[in-house]
Amino acid sequence: MQNYLTIFINGNPFNCNSSMSLFDLLTYLEIEFDSTIVEYNHSIIDKDDFRLLYIKNNDSLEFMSVVGGG
Template sequence: MNKVYNTIFINGQAFNCAKSMSLKELLVYLEFDLSLIVIEYNNNIVNSYEFKNIFLKPQDKIEIITIVGGG
């Protein structure tokens, strides 16, 4: 069986993901700590509780901003 992929863009770089993948599944797959990131999805900031309800489509643009503590 052939897998079907979507090509999306993460921080400007092309990335192939499974066609039925949610934003949350993508972020977990990429091993991000969901409590330490801010996501811009197609030019809109997304609340973390929405990640599981957003299913990726071809040409979607995702910017991942990692929050870093320091002092």
């Protein structure tokens, strides 16, 4: 059985463990939850759902950082 899968993060292929949730992936990548918007297969994902959503092969993720300034 395959223990990893390939997903696409901001258009680039990335291999990850097949049992990772979105929360696990963000933690692994050290991405700050509070300042990042996550688009999963063309839908914005609420932060409350990060632990419930499990990554599947060929999923597409876009990470967008929220930047303050003026």
